Amino acid sequence: xxxxxxxxxxxxxxxxxxxxxxxxxxxxxxxxxxxxxxxxxxxxxxxxxxxxxxxxxxxxxxxxxxxxxxxxxxxxxxxxxxxxxxxxxxxxxxxxxxxxxxxxx
Numbered sequence: 001x002x003x004x005x006x007x008x009x010x011x012x013x014x015x016x017x018x019x020x021x022x023x024x025x026x027x028x029x030x031x032x033x034x035x036x037x038x039x040x041x042x043x044x045x046x047x048x049x050x051x052x053x054x055x056x057x058x059x060x061x062x063x064x065x066x067x068x069x070x071x072x073x074x075x076x077x078x079x080x081x082x083x084x085x086x087x088x089x090x091x092x093x094x095x096x097x098x099x100x101x102x103x104x105x
Contacts, residue, residue: 001028004032008034023047033051035053055092
């Protein structure tokens with residue numbers, strides 16, 4: 001079967017749907033690994049998924065004020081992109097590419 005890399009960034013609302021898809025893929029015989037924020041490593045390990053970290057380390061999960069900014073219905077998405085995604089885009093791409101290079105062999 002296939003080796004599949006799943007990546008996501010953001011909150012648990014982004015991660016949980018990917019976990020559901022990954023569980024189904026694994027049930028169908030595929031090897032699934034995650035490339036995402038370090039904060040999710042233990043959650044994914046508990047489900048026996050291979051994990052590789054992707055920057056930035058999403059420390060907002062432990063900061064109620066930062067999470068409130070991110071979850072704001074009017075400005076949260078823009079804030080997330082400007083403060084977390086855009087400054088780290090090159091690093092995120094590098095982390096994902098490094099995992100993809102390793103598994104293609």
